[in-house]
Amino acid sequence: MKFAWNESSRQTQTDLGGSRAMLHYWNCQGKAGIPDMQEDLRTLSINVLAATAFLKPYDFIGSTDLRNRESSTESYRDCLHVVLKYAIFLMLVPYRFLTGAMLPHSLASIGRAAMSLKGFMMNIITEESAALSKGKPVSGGLITSLVRALDQKTPQQPDPGDFIRETKRSGLSVDEILGNIFVINIAGHDTTANTLVFTMMLLAANPEVQGWLHEEIITVTQGKPIGDWDYALFEQLKRCQAVFLETLRLYAPITGLPKITSRGVQILHIGDRPLAIPPGTEIFPLLLGIQTDPSYWVDPYVWRPSRWILHPKDAPEVREELFVPQKGTFFPWSEGPQNCVGKKFSQVEAVAVLACLFRDHRVCIKTRAGETEEHAKRRAQDCVNDVNYQLLLKMNHPDRVKLECMKV
Ligand code: HEM
Numbered sequence: 001m002k003f004a005w006n007e008s009s010r011q012t013q014t015d016l017g018g019s020r021a022m023l024h025y026w027n028c029q030g031k032a033g034i035p036d037m038q039e040d041l042r043t044l045s046i047n048v049l050a051a052t053a054f055l056k057p058y059d060f061i062g063s064t065d066l067r068n069r070e071s072s073t074e075s076y077r078d079c080l081h082v083v084l085k086y087a088i089f090l091m092l093v094p095y096r097f098l099t100g101a102m103l104p105h106s107l108a109s110i111g112r113a114a115m116s117l118k119g120f121m122m123n124i125i126t127e128e129s130a131a132l133s134k135g136k137p138v139s140g141g142l143i144t145s146l147v148r149a150l151d152q153k154t155p156q157q158p159d160p161g162d163f164i165r166e167t168k169r170s171g172l173s174v175d176e177i178l179g180n181i182f183v184i185n186i187a188g189h190d191t192t193a194n195t196l197v198f199t200m201m202l203l204a205a206n207p208e209v210q211g212w213l214h215e216e217i218i219t220v221t222q223g224k225p226i227g228d229w230d231y232a233l234f235e236q237l238k239r240c241q242a243v244f245l246e247t248l249r250l251y252a253p254i255t256g257l258p259k260i261t262s263r264g265v266q267i268l269h270i271g272d273r274p275l276a277i278p279p280g281t282e283i284f285p286l287l288l289g290i291q292t293d294p295s296y297w298v299d300p301y302v303w304r305p306s307r308w309i310l311h312p313k314d315a316p317e318v319r320e321e322l323f324v325p326q327k328g329t330f331f332p333w334s335e336g337p338q339n340c341v342g343k344k345f346s347q348v349e350a351v352a353v354l355a356c357l358f359r360d361h362r363v364c365i366k367t368r369a370g371e372t373e374e375h376a377k378r379r380a381q382d383c384v385n386d387v388n389y390q391l392l393l394k395m396n397h398p399d400r401v402k403l404e405c406m407k408v
Contacts, residue, residue, distance in 0.1 A: 018047050018060025019356040020226060025062040026361075026405035033366040033402035036063035038197045038395075041353075045193035046084070048349050049185060050077045053142035054124070071109070073116040082113035084189055088391065090114055121181050125150075125174060142184065146177045184342070190392055191253045192346040196353060197398055198251040198384060199243060202303050204363045204403050205380035209305055213239050213358045214408070226356055237351050238320045240358075242308035244350040245322075245330075249291045250303055251384070252332035253392040256286045287331055296329040357405075366402040376401075 022044055026034050034040065040063050051057040058077045061069070071078035083090060090110065098111025124139075128147040131138045138144045149172045172180070203210050216239040221229060261281045268275045277283065292300040298307070310321045333340035340346075357363070365376040383401045387393055 018058070019044060019353055021060035022062070023357060023361060023405070025060065026363075027407060029405070031366075031404065033404045034363075036399065037200055037403055038193075038398045039063035039066065041196045041200070042190070042193045043081075044353065045189050045196070045349070046077055046081055048192075049188050050080065052345075053184065053188070054181070055139045055141040055143070071113065073112050076117070076120045079113040079117040079120065080185060082110060083117050084186065086110050087186055118178065121178055122174075125177055143177075143181065146172065146180055150174070150177060187340070188342045188345065191342075192349055194253045194392055194394055195244065195247055195251065195346070196350060197395065199247045199350070199354070200363060200403065201380055201384050201395070201398065201401060202247060203243070203358075204365050204401070205377045205384070206303070207362065207364060209243065210358055210362050212306070213243065213354060216240065217355050217359045221355070221359065226359070229352075229355070231348070233355070234348050234351055237355055238309060238322050239305065240351040240354040241322060241347065242305040243354060244347060245308050246303055246305040248332040249297070249330060250288075250301070251387070251393060252287055252291070254332070254334075255288045255389065255393055256284050257331075257334050259283050259285065290329055291332075293329070296326060360407055361405055362408050363403045363405050366404050 022040055025040070026037075029035065040060075043061060043063070043066065047058050047060060054076070056076045058075070071082055073079060095111045095114035098107050098114070100108070103111070124143050125147055128138055128143050129150065130136075132144070132147060138147075203213075216237060220233060220236045259282070261277050261279055261283065263279050265279060266277045268277055291297070294300050308323045310323050311319075312321050328335070331339075333343040333346075365373075365380050367373060367376045371379075380401045383395060383397060386396045388396050
């Protein structure tokens, strides 16, 4: 499937992070089941980010191969993988302290990955700056947009090194660009990957929803090979969108949004009672509270994607429409001017993954000896509800329920 950063941009299009390769890998595992679904979806999500936003395409590598292979400091994807895995550790220990011969190999390799990643980013910025300043064709990825922000108010420089060094603070500084690239990587990776892990487990526990998805994918794609699918299909895949939205309603990766009121008094309306919040007050809206409030959601704790699908009676030519929740009752990407910049990106990615997977395949739970299907479904549902919150909402033991992938 071709995948674009957004509708208006004609920027990078790439095979979706190797989703077909992932599918092939899952399919080849047969009755043994998928070794590590979570790891595979993280790999896929890194590939999508690396290829689409940072123009570094990589092949998909399955979890077992990934485990048996030393990560390379020559590869942007491998360095990113290590840095994201140890992001919290690197926030506490700056990578410049992770060098030196006396350091254990495991720590030194984290330091090397972080250093290489910065080197990669600097190279891309330098190349893009040089191309922009000389009027040469640019890559057109996300970095081009960031470098343009650097470029905008500064005079053209013949040498890219000088260009970067002499850039004034009127646009973005190089450090700010590096920071932005890093934040986008952090914010865009596990959020989508985790939601896909929840989605996959929930779909395995609810096979009838997979059939419902399959029906839509077949109708919309009309036998077109996956390689020819494009962005235009995204809007039509309402049920795939519904599955993703319903998962985010109950299992949003960010469950609360730390905020602070600005200089003025903010008025919050609770029913018909106004509540004045003084300036500079820290507030923490808990979105899972509102997203499971029975005043707005029928059977709030039931994962039911079909609640997002409407059948407009006054426009029979429109087959299905997506339900738009009342403002302020669903905001997994936050709301307002500071909301998530990757909202569309994550939606397109998730829909593309679901469409690729469920066109010809199904995932099901690998039952234990003597276990009924009903019991296995309950086990998967319990696994989905056994969560923790370390930076993001995650399942404690996704590995306790093994999934199988099969062609239908
Ligand atoms: C299911 C997927 C995702 C969810 C639920 C999600 C949710 C959020 C939320 C709740 C915020 C905080 C907004 C606020 O402060 O009010 C945020 C910020 C952000 N998101 Fe996402 N996001 C997702 C995917 C992505 C993707 C794919 C990207 C990039 C490609 C991305 C990039 C960002 C960035 C750059 C920020 C701002 C971070 C900051 O200000 O420090 N997100 N996201």
